[in-house]
Amino acid sequence: MSESAAFDEVKFEQLFGKVLADVGGAMGLFMAYLGDQAGVYAALEEAGPISHTDLAVRTGVDARYLREWLSANAAFGYIDYDGGSDTFSIGPEQAALFAHEGEPTCMQGFFQAVVGQYATHDTALEVFESGRGRPWGEHHGCCFCGTDRFFRPGYAANLIDAWIPALDGVEERLKAGAKIADIGCGLGSSSILMAQAYPNSEVRGFDFHAPSIETASERGRAAGLSNLGFACSAATEYPGEGEYDLVCIFDALHDMGDPVGAARHIRESLKPGGTFMLVEPLAGDSLADNLNLLSGIFYGFSTTVCVPTSRAQDVGLGLGAQAGQKRLTEVLNAAGFEQVRRATETPTNMVLEAIA
Numbered sequence: 001m002s003e004s005a006a007f008d009e010v011k012f013e014q015l016f017g018k019v020l021a022d023v024g025g026a027m028g029l030f031m032a033y034l035g036d037q038a039g040v041y042a043a044l045e046e047a048g049p050i051s052h053t054d055l056a057v058r059t060g061v062d063a064r065y066l067r068e069w070l071s072a073n074a075a076f077g078y079i080d081y082d083g084g085s086d087t088f089s090i091g092p093e094q095a096a097l098f099a100h101e102g103e104p105t106c107m108q109g110f111f112q113a114v115v116g117q118y119a120t121h122d123t124a125l126e127v128f129e130s131g132r133g134r135p136w137g138e139h140h141g142c143c144f145c146g147t148d149r150f151f152r153p154g155y156a157a158n159l160i161d162a163w164i165p166a167l168d169g170v171e172e173r174l175k176a177g178a179k180i181a182d183i184g185c186g187l188g189s190s191s192i193l194m195a196q197a198y199p200n201s202e203v204r205g206f207d208f209h210a211p212s213i214e215t216a217s218e219r220g221r222a223a224g225l226s227n228l229g230f231a232c233s234a235a236t237e238y239p240g241e242g243e244y245d246l247v248c249i250f251d252a253l254h255d256m257g258d259p260v261g262a263a264r265h266i267r268e269s270l271k272p273g274g275t276f277m278l279v280e281p282l283a284g285d286s287l288a289d290n291l292n293l294l295s296g297i298f299y300g301f302s303t304t305v306c307v308p309t310s311r312a313q314d315v316g317l318g319l320g321a322q323a324g325q326k327r328l329t330e331v332l333n334a335a336g337f338e339q340v341r342r343a344t345e346t347p348t349n350m351v352l353e354a355i356a
Contacts, residue, residue, distance in 0.1 A: 028076040033115045036108045041099035049087040104157045109149025116142030124304045133312030152189040160197045166344040174198040178245035184252030188216025195228035205230040206238040235262035250279045257313025263335030270356035278352040285324035
């Protein structure tokens with residue numbers, strides 16, 4: 001160690017405290033995942049203050065394991081413990097985070113996506129060291145379900161009420177009857193929301209991952225939407241030249257191997273004056289702008305999911321989940337979109353509008 005790199009004890013203690021908290025968070029996240037999958041949080045909210053033995057009867061979980069799990073959750077502050085009565089409970093704020101499926105406050109989808117990365121840690125290490133691409137279909141199932149669970153509530157809260165109204169003249173067209181393409185639609189949540197909100201419009205969802213399209217199709221049929229359809233297709237190949245009034249990509253352009261080619265195909269598939277709505281993770285235009293907790297999480301997922309997925313495809317540009325508006329605009333400009341603006345944003349997403 002050089003003389004200029006003297007060991008700072010205070011700095012070390014501060015960093016040690018942060019890292020120890022991160023270790024606790026990692027274990028807490030795993031405990032939260034177990035409780036979600038076993039239905040413990042929901043049962044705890046329904047029961048009110050309850051002993052671990054009575055909760056075991058309600059949930060069917062082994063009582064001894066459940067006692068240990070409840071103790072860990074109480075230590076983390078995820079639930080409450082009353083020493084006088086030896087009972088556990090979950091408050092409304094805690095339940096909002098851990099038990100309220102489908103609400104924007106619920107974090108379980110995020111937890112599930114992280115667990116999916118740990119589940120395939122050997123593959124993640126091999127990809128990281130070798131530099132090879134990693135196809136989307138090579139990830140654990142938790143990655144698909146967790147990603148959908150995390151993003152779906154945000155789409156439900158914002159897509160119809162805020163994002164589409166922020167686009168120039170688009171909402172009126174969709175209400176009257178238009179044609180929409182949802183590219184990289186995954187399990188179909190965004191497509192279903194638009195088909196439900198705009199019954200006079202036709203919605204088509206496309207994704208290159210066949211198992212995701214199968215799930216999306218099942219969900220579409222269950223919703224009974226006659227104006228919705230799904231098909232397996234790459235973003236550079238889906239059919240419909242000059243047909244669409246609105247084309248959307250939700251948190252997926254940065255995963256594509258050839259985002260310029262995808263955006264060019266989107267421009268060609270739009271009617272003259274049609275709109276491309278691009279939703280991407282919120283980010284600044286440089287690393288220095290992104291040194292914060294949320295960006296750290298996105299950079300982490302980008303290391304193991306986004307960039308490897310891009311590298312597994314033709315071109316393999318590897319934009320990453322924190323590309324920023326400037327870089328994304330460069331991609332859209334290269335594809336032939338001259339008019340690009342930020343229409344709106346949320347604490348986690350930016351919404352760009354590009355006009356054909």
